[in-house]
Amino acid sequence: MTNVGARRSRRLGRGGIRRLVPLAAVATAGALLLSACGSDSGSGGTSKSLTFWISTVPGQDAGWKKMVAQYKKEAGVDVKLVNVPYDGYDAKLRSAAQANSLPDVASVPKIDPIWANKLIDLGSIANNKSNKINGNFVAKDSSGKVLAIPSDVTASGMFINKSLFEKAGVDYPTSPDKTWTWTEFIKAADEVREKTNAKYSLTFDQSPSRLRAMVYEMGGKYVQADDSGKFSVDAATKKAVNTFVGWNDDKTMPKSVWTSGADPSAMFQSGDVVAYWSGVWQVAAYAESITKFEWASVPTPAQPVQASDVNSGGMTVGFNNNGDAAAAAEKFLSWLYEPAHYQALCEASGFLPVESGLNPKYPFKSEAAQAAFKLYNESIPLYDPVSGYFNTAQTSWALKGKTLTEDPTKVELGKAINGQQSADKALENIVAGYNQQLGGGS
Amino acid sequence: MKNRAPDMSVSPPRRRSKYTVAPLVLVAGNVVLFGLFFVWPAVIGLVYSFTNYTGIGAFQFVGLDNYQNLFGDSIFYSALTRTLLYTVLFVPLNFVLSLLIANVLVSKHAKGVSVARVFFFIPWLLSPIVVGVLWRWLFGENFGLVNEVIEKLGGSAVPWQSNADLSLIVVVVAASWAWTGFSMLLFIAAIKNVPVSYYEAASLDGAGPWRQFISITLPSIAPTSFIVILLNTIHGMKEYPLFASLNNGGPGTSNNLLVQYIYQTGFKSGQIGYASAASFVLMLILMVVAIIQMMVNRRVENR
DSSP states (O other): OHHHHHHHHHHIIIIIHHHHHHHHHHHHHHHHHHOOOOOOOOOOOBTTEEEEEEOOOTTSSHHHHHHHHHHHHHHOOEEEEEEOOSTTHHHHHHHHHHTTOOOSEEEESSOOTTTGGGBOOOHHHHTOGGGOBOGGGOEEOTTOOEEEEEEEEEOEEEEEEHHHHHHHTOOOOOSGGGOOOHHHHHHHHHHHHHHHTOSEEEEEOSOHHHHHHHHHHTTOOOSEEOTTSOEEOOHHHHHHHHHHHHHOSSSSSOHHHHHHOOOHHHHHHTTOEEEEEEETTHHHHHHHHOOSSOEEEEOOOBSSOBOOOOEEEEEEEEBOSSHHHHHHHHHHHHHHTSHHHHHHHHHHHTOBOSBTTOOOOOOOOOHHHHHHHHHHHHHGGGSOGGGGHHHHHHHHHHHTTOOOSSOTHHHHHHHHHTTSSOHHHHHHHHHHHHHHHHOSOO | OTTHHHHHHHSHHHHHHHHHHHHHHHHHHHHHHHIIIIIHHHHHHHHHTTBOOOSSSOOOBOTTHHHHHHHTOHHHHHHHHHHHHHHHHHHHHHHHHHHHHHHHHHSTTOOSHHHHHHHHHHHHHSOHHHHHHHHHHHHOTTTOHHHHHHHHTTOOOOOTTTSHHHHHHHHHHHHHHHHHHHHHHHHHHHHHTSOHHHHHHHHHTTOOHHHHIIIIIHHHTHHHHHHHHHHHHHHHHTOOHHHHHHTTTOSTTTTOOHHHHHHIIIIISOOHHHHHHHHHHHHHHHHHHHHHHHHHHHHHHHO
């Protein structure tokens, strides 16, 4: 016995462990690669407790926090707010649906066919005339069941470094009635860059939505389907996308944003960039975070179309987890969309309201932020109907069981800007991606 | 003494029981966890690799279709090539740096060894995402510290992010910075286990520090060296978070590595079956690397 033990021991000592380590490491490596991400969600609330998932940037969660606290005080229901990072939010909701652990209430970016059939009907809230909810943004199925109500309305928008414009002595429009074209805007921004030694004229979110808005403004439709469900792009879209790719010359725009994920917002906030093409939701954050220079929101360019990519900032949904929780979720949402409560939400979160007749008084000390909201509220009614195409289309796709899991825009245009392919080839690949994921009868 | 012999013959059954059950109990927990969280997902992954599973709902078996498609996929080869290039650059750099630092720190002339060890080890404790962010502050193309300094000195900004090769090199250096501490610790332990008498004898024979390093240190720490190379190779082949935070696989898709490709096809495009096939190909590559390492290691030990 002793001899055997010694032999084993010696064998291990002379390299047995070392031989085992690689095998264990390899097994671990392989297994880790294949392990799916788990879900740690808690859900399936009761009439006294609800789980509410949101995904938002710092600054815009203030309203949700305020409202759940107020609801706890008024109704005695504990609404647990979970702020999920935007990257992976869709995947987390899908995992939760598969694991039967969806939250009771959520603010989602779009309807997903995976869980669309688990939504409770919010018709009593959306159709309540005293709420004055804009029906154009409400997601309904073919039977008229209301699946989701926007928490707010968002749009792409242009931010400028007002200090640099003033330093350069270059004018900019302030009213959406007298806006500029993209050509005029780029010319002005380049002039400001040259006169102030700023690094770049523009940073542009690496976002299909922002690109869509620009294409719409240049008269294109971006990627849309015909009656047979086949996607294509028009000539104006090709021209606009080629123009966009050309701007990425490390002078007008830095290549690194669209090719390697550099942060355009951080660049703009550095004070060394003339303008930033992003969205209205940045206003709440910039009201606090930008202190080293003056900024302003300016009217979105029209060349010749006055447009934007208008979306539901978030779509509020309720999930039918169980009878008690579903009733409690509907009750909470009904309370939330009462005009007084909804206005309080908009004011605290810096939301553009989906309900008409409200006059939110945003708590920003920043004059720029107040002016920005005034501008957006004036601009949205002027936008061409194409501005809402994608928002409506997404719900329509979802109800047909299809979803744009991965918009190929970012990757394909990143390759075009990096010189790996032409802008036209990128558009071809984007169209192919849309047809593959959504094509045929949509 | 004579009386004890019969007692010994009676007691073994109790001893056997004690020495066979206890290890099993102690190991059982790990075995269960390993089976549950590693073996089972691996088996499921292998099954998925023969299906058209999308992550949702039912699936069908498609035989070897996923593997056939994979070997005809130029993006897969591009990702594999970039992964191998990254590994080939990262492993030697990490090896040389960590061995160099370990040698300096075990020297009897070295001062502040404890502080230095902590200093070099801390990066290994950081999350790869944090490492990526830190290095992006340094090598960000637009507002990174290095380019700021270069421009202040009158030079032109270097395209650390928008040039694919420079972008890869930044990640290699960042990864080496982060992983050197771990390899260094292994080397320090190995070097300290080399008997001092070897060096004393070599000194008496007139061997200088370089000759001692080549003839004594390197052969003595060969097993550890192989472990370091193997672990770093596996790490290199699986790298993703550092790329994600430093350049997002860019510029364009130039630095998309294999794990990123697996993640994108599996979780972004919903092709779980296809991504599982790619995962298994990666695992097979790693197994080949491990087997080669074992063979070389055995040969070195037998010399």
